[in-house]
Amino acid sequence: MNLKQFSANFAPNYVTLIRLTFCIRFIVKKIRVITLFLLLDFFLLTGCVAQSTETEIPLPPKREFRAVWIATVDNIDWPSSKTMPPSEQRSEFSTLLDFHKRVGMNAVFVQVRAAGDAFYAKSSEPWSEWLTGKQGRRPEPFWDPLDFMIKEAHQRGLEFHAWLNLNRLVHKSSTSVSTDNLSYTHPEWIINYDGYKLFDFGIPEVRDFITQVTVNVAKNYDVDGIHFDDYFYPYVVPGQVVQDDATFRKYGKEFASKADWRRNNINLLVKQIHDALQEVNPRLKFGISPCGVWRNKGTDPEGSKTYGALASYDDLFADSRKWIKEGWVDYIAPQVYFSSGFNRVPYKNLVDWWTDNSFGRHLYVGMGAYRVGYKERDTNWANPKEIPNQVRYFRGNETDGAIFFSSRSLKNNSLGFVDSLRQDLFRYPALVPTMPWKDNIPPLSPKSLKATLLLNNALELFWEKPDPASDGDGATYYVIYRFEPDEKASAYDPRRIIGMCHEGEKFVDKTVQPGKRYVYYITSVDRLHNESRPIGPLRVEVQEQKLVRF
Template identity: 25%
Template sequence: MPKNLFDRKADQLVNFSRLWGRQTWLLFLVIFSLSVVLILATLQYPAQSRTPSEIRGVWLTNIDSEVLFSQNSLSDGIRTLKQLNFNTLYPTVWNWGHTLYPSPVAKKVIGTPLDPTEGLQGRDMLQEIIDQGHQANMAVIPWFEFGFMAPADSQLAIKYPQWLTERQNGDKIWLEGNVHKRVWLNPLKPEVQQFITSLVTEIVSNYSIDGIQFDDHFGIPFDFGYDDFTLQLYQQEHQGKLPPKPPQNVKTENNCSINSQEWKEWTQWRANKITGYMTELFKAIKTINPNVIVSVSPNPQPFSVNCYLADWQQWERRGLVEELVLQVYRNNLNSFKQELSRPEVQQAKKHIPFGVGIISGLKGRPVSMKQIKSQVETTRQQKFTGVSFFFYESLWNFGVESVKERQLAFKKLFPTLVDRPKIKNVI
């Protein structure tokens, strides 16, 4: 029997209700599923979603430290740093006039392929750090610690005396810490530049590194530069005029800023020549691998440029620095803050990732966790990009607190894993 109009309307209403119910249920399932996915993602990646990126680095050295000298020590060290949520390793690769990795360039030029220290023989320490560091999601940025400096009795200095620069009185010896006799390669000489560039590009070409780091040893002490080559070059560019003599009462480690226009011009001329070399070195690195970060870890600008002629402010302005970690090794918090407030520091941190180097102790000179914590907190309050500690051994082995106490304190400073800041390549 045919349905009347009322029955047909009733059937349509029932069908509509059923359809709407199914759609509502499906919509509920979709919303519920998305909510579960979002919750799980938040639980799985809490650091990345809630904590800003930050450099958490440490320098690995071969001085007063055993971490590099055996595979077991190195593995244990990297494992500990990973557990404490560090994300950057700065291992020294050029020190004491030797490489700390097997180098064909060093073998050809110096006669030995790496530092003769027993713990490095038969190993490629750098490759070990890269393999284990990357497995732990840590960046590896080799550090050319000695720059143009070398021990006076090194094979490099003995074999190439013509590469060395000197004081006005002909003295080539520079005392580091009033104890260690050092000499300085002349960064203006083409042969020296070629040697250092060959070492750097060798690493960039042969190792899967994240960056490479230099500091203000990529200069020379303020009273050096009176060798024949440099004097002749200066005279060629100054109508035969000789540079001024340095005052007798100024010491390299004391006050290198001399209030004389003639001396300032001589300082800036040498610094500009070194900047010119840094420009060519930067190009050489980027030609091989544009993704390798060029990092610099100098002292504050007045000391760096006046004492070592390493004008990192100029380097940064010219785009030669993609990451800067300023060595602010101060025990007094107010002095620490004053260095961070300098105009060139504030300017640079607007352009590139800018971290702060913090002293975690030296052999015989422990630094308390209280001081370390206050300095880390200061860098965060002032919105620097992160920190790096000098150096690995003193993180917990040279402290006034126990190893366990210091490691627990670092865990509180770095409670979760975070990424390093992204680097915008200059070219």
């Protein structure tokens, strides 16, 4: 394939692309055939050129979101101790990122607001006790964890999403509460429930404050996204009552029921935050990870084929389907923490339902990695193939990837399921899926690709930055492809990606062998992961102590 043909793989006609995408989505939703999903990935990249029948082996995905939640509340994932010195916390976090990068992840979701607190310096809320040992105590020596974590993630090519809990002011496990905590400064905003102090979402000033907290992070930190978990109104605890009667009397007169009013409060909050983030940075990603079940089919004919499950709409007053249907979120990451063999809430049923209800936004499946290998009534989690099979299933559907809960569970590697990810399912790199409603303009190609042979017989590629594209974007990182001389160059096979360069304009290929010939192409990728046409081919033969073009 010559440069013109290979380049065409990275420059699809977007009108044709959109029409084609929706046509194939219809087919995929109806018959769920893995081959068709692979054709979708191929068509998006090659502009509808017929696929070669040279191989029957399905290709790994070129684009797939692969992320992990890193929980800070109660020191679940990081830092492992709230009395750990800052230098050790930094080292521990960097090591954690290295681990997840090796597993094959391309994004992390780090909890930076756990309970009316902050893991970052530019905040009106007090420092977290799970960072410094006491809520309100600043780190000594001083540092800004969020700044550090973002830089470390980006250096490794990992997207960084700031995960904020939006309902808690005091956690039931808290051992210290600062006098600067809002439960002291604004007690009228508070609901006491099951040992927690929670926001009363019916109060407009509360929604304004949560929006301000969110926008503050977006303005002051170079995050790729803002993320909320599933905590809105609290999960029901027997004998406990949410005491918001007075707020309902004041603000809910136009609603027939308190349930409708509560759902409206959350809808107002989600839309308000979406609009505020759009104004601050329209390219910033915003998403939520709700409870896995929106509504059961027995309650609502539009609900999922699940039976008697806790539902976000009915039990948490969170109309998660509406948020994505209205375009208030860029992605939805439902917590599908159920096994494939669980009769009441089967994993596959939920994935199918969310696939049919993603409304053109990204769907990331929330994976219950924490359940693998634990003794519980659902014995399916004792099967080491459960998570790998779940990955295969969501790939066969129209999803955009997955987020795993949580980091500690991946580190523990129960039943060796992480080995299956690292060695098989996530063996090859994947680019983060694009969001064309935010940015559909690819960057320009790198310039002046050259190569030289280093003293240790490694081959160094180097090039120049591209000029800015029409939207002003340059290259955030580069993708390096390598082919055999007689091999047909392909833009959609991640097995030919030998590396991604996230700093500078050079890459060292340490796997070349004397006497062999190689063909290289390099592309630019912008912040929203649009990929340029390539520069190349660069054809070189590695000889003893020198490099020869052919």
